Amino acid sequence: MFNLGGYGPHILAGTVTTVELSLLSLLVSFILGLIGASAKLSKNRAARGIATVYTTLIRGIPDLVLMLLIFYSLQIWINDFTDWLNNLQNSIDFEVQLDPFTSGVITLGFIYGAYFTETFRGAFLAVPKGQMEAARAFGMRPFLVFRRILFPQMMRYALPGLGNNWQVILKATALVSIIGLSDVVFAAQQAGEATLETFFYLCIAGAVYLVLTIISNGVLLYLERKYMIGVRQAVL
Amino acid sequence: MIYILQNYWRALLYSDGYHMTGIAMTLWLLVVSCAIGFCIALPLAIARNSKNPLIWGPVWLYGFIFRGTPLYVQLLLIYTGVYGLHFVRETPFLADFFRSAINCTLLSFALNTGAYTTEIFYGAIRDTSFGEVDAGRAYGMSRFTLYRRIIIPSALRRALPMYSNEVILMLHATTLAFTATVPDILKVTNDAYVATYAPFDAFGLAALIYLCISFTLIFMFRRAERHFLAHLAG
Numbered sequence: 066m067f068n069l070g071g072y073g074p075h076i077l078a079g080t081v082t083t084v085e086l087s088l089l090s091l092l093v094s095f096i097l098g099l100i101g102a103s104a105k106l107s108k109n110r111a112a113r114g115i116a117t118v119y120t121t122l123i124r125g126i127p128d129l130v131l132m133l134l135i136f137y138s139l140q141i142w143i144n145d146f147t148d149w150l151n152n153l154q155n156s157i158d159f160e161v162q163l164d165p166f167t168s169g170v171i172t173l174g175f176i177y178g179a180y181f182t183e184t185f186r187g188a189f190l191a192v193p194k195g196q197m198e199a200a201r202a203f204g205m206r207p208f209l210v211f212r213r214i215l216f217p218q219m220m221r222y223a224l225p226g227l228g229n230n231w232q233v234i235l236k237a238t239a240l241v242s243i244i245g246l247s248d249v250v251f252a253a254q255q256a257g258e259a260t261l262e263t264f265f266y267l268c269i270a271g272a273v274y275l276v277l278t279i280i281s282n283g284v285l286l287y288l289e290r291k292y293m294i295g296v297r298q299a300v301l
Numbered sequence: 302m303i304y305i306l307q308n309y310w311r312a313l314l315y316s317d318g319y320h321m322t323g324i325a326m327t328l329w330l331l332v333v334s335c336a337i338g339f340c341i342a343l344p345l346a347i348a349r350n351s352k353n354p355l356i357w358g359p360v361w362l363y364g365f366i367f368r369g370t371p372l373y374v375q376l377l378l379i380y381t382g383v384y385g386l387h388f389v390r391e392t393p394f395l396a397d398f399f400r401s402a403i404n405c406t407l408l409s410f411a412l413n414t415g416a417y418t419t420e421i422f423y424g425a426i427r428d429t430s431f432g433e434v435d436a437g438r439a440y441g442m443s444r445f446t447l448y449r450r451i452i453i454p455s456a457l458r459r460a461l462p463m464y465s466n467e468v469i470l471m472l473h474a475t476t477l478a479f480t481a482t483v484p485d486i487l488k489v490t491n492d493a494y495v496a497t498y499a500p501f502d503a504f505g506l507a508a509l510i511y512l513c514i515s516f517t518l519i520f521m522f523r524r525a526e527r528h529f530l531a532h533l534a535g
Contacts, residue, residue: 125515126508127473130487134508137500239371243480250374257381264382271370271378278369 072256072266079252080273086169086248087235093174094234098181105186116182123179129240135172136244139163165246169238177234184226188219221292228285235277249273302502305493312489313510322484324510330475330485334410335468341415346422346456347448360419367416372474375413380405380481402481410478414471421467425460426452458529465522469515476511486510 104116123131143161192215200214220227242251253270257263311317315325349360367375383389384399398404429452437451479488486507494503 122512125512127476127487127511129473129476130504130507130511133487133491133494134500134504137494137504141500236371239373240477242373250371250377254377254381257385261385263385264378267374267378267382271366271374274370274374275366 070256070260070262072252072260075256076249076252076266076269076273079247079249082166082246083235083238083248083250083273084277086166086173086238086241086246087231089170090173090177090234090238091231093170094177094181094230097174097178098185101178101182102185102189105182106189120179120182123176124183128173128176128237129243131176132169132172132240132244135175136165136168139168139171165241165244169241169244169246173234173237173241177230177237180230180233181227184223184230185219187226188221188223189215191222192218217292221289221296224285224289224292228281231281231285232278235281236274239274302499302506305490305497305499305502305506308496309489309493312484312492313486313506317484317489320484323486323489324514326478326483327472327475327485327514330406330410330478330483331468331472333407334414334475335471337407337411338414338418338471341411342418342422343453345415345419346426349419349423350426364416364420367413368420372409372413373477373480376406376409376477376481379409402483406478406481406483410471410474413474414467417467417470418464421460421463422456425456425463428459429456459533461522461526461529465519465526468522469518472511472514472518 101116101119104112105120107113140163143163147161196214196218197210200210205213238248239250242248242254245251247255249270250267253266254263257266260266313323316322320326321329345360345363349357349364351357379399380402383405384396389395389399433451433455434447437447442450475485476487478485479491482488490503490507493506494500497503
């Protein structure tokens with residue numbers, strides 16, 4: 066049943082690539098989002114300005130355009146940089162080659178970091194001020210305040226937006242096949258071209274995304290329950 | 302950048318001499334797909350609020366499938382997949398329709414944005430205040446009049462902020478048209494990139510143009526919100 070005319074393993078490998086790419090991009094954008102939200106809420110005007118420019122620019126430009134822009138330019142910038150390094154020190158020959166997977170992760174992480182920044186900013190603001198003041202009164206250092214007090218509480222407010230962003234990232238990974246990464250869409254296209262049954266194989270690719278959506282909905286429900294522990298809800 | 306502007310300004314703005322291209326094409330894709338999507342979404346959103354599972358079930362399934370898969374897969378499916386089917390190639394009308402890149406692009410965009418818009422309108426209709434509906438009933442309005450005079454105008458107004466988001470996302474999604482050889486802004490700048498090998502200039506120009514269009518749309522929707530949602534301003 067999973068042979069799919071000999072292309073089953075190929076599509077499975079593509080699915081694994083898609084999942085890896087989405088998870089790594091999620092990680093990158095999650096971290097960027099936390100940094101961006103902290104910058105947006107900080108007292109430092111320069112940090113606030115940079116974060117605002119970042120979120121405004123990224124959210125105003127289509128992801129495909131950004132992806133092509135970064136994917137094609139990044140390699141040139143890196144080459145320029147390594148050339149400069151090599152000129153500086155003639156003895157070493159330093160070179161970095163970007164593969165589509167790495168640039169996909171960097172690009173998607175960079176783009177969705179802007180969306181996560183907005184999500185986390187709202188969630189940070191939703192945590193009552195008294196909680197932070199109490200933590201500081203206990204003598205906790207800023208990082209400890211973040212780890213023990215701010216993060217667990219703000220996750221509850223951030224989860225719905227986070228879930229949305231995750232679904233968007235998952236679907237945005239399909240774009241990476243345009244810059245040559247063999248994800249599930251790419252695999253399905255290849256299988257379709259070889260067997261002349263494009264419709265069938267693309268439906269399989271769509272079904273893979275639907276299954277991934279269903280799984281992530283389940284995980285999200287579990288996380289929501291977990292972060293709701295100890296919250297008293299009104300009984301209607 | 303100057304070279305690209307000098308050589309491609311006309312293609313970027315409206316035409317390459319043969320077809321509509323560039324900004325005109327992107328806006329055409331955006332307007333047509335949003336208009337069709339709107340027309341699909343309104344009746345479906347009403348159906349989605351029905352109590353009969355045979356009515357809301359299919360609408361839910363439509364939304365689930367089109368919102369659960371990437372637009373790129375849908376576009377590929379409609380553009381390359383459907384034409385490969387036998388019965389499509391043998392029906393002259395369908396064959397003509399699915400052979401054209403722009404038709405396939407518009408169809409997939411409209412179906413996709415229709416699914417998202419349905420969900421937005423569904424939420425807005427569901428959250429209509431019961432007082433408004435009660436008052437309408439007390440006036441002796443029939444169900445049709447109730448929808449036409451009370452529920453739909455009120456729901457559309459409240460849906461405006463969410464809907465403006467969807468239109469901006471749709472603008473971003475129109476970039477996918479270039480994978481189906483439709484000459485939108487990204488296709489023109491991609492041609493410029495291929496000709497000059499200056500990716501930052503070419504795609505940076507595209508990014509600037511999209512940024513301007515996004516900001517214009519956001520500005521227009523803000524004005525519309527101030528006008529239509531004046532009664533909700535606290």
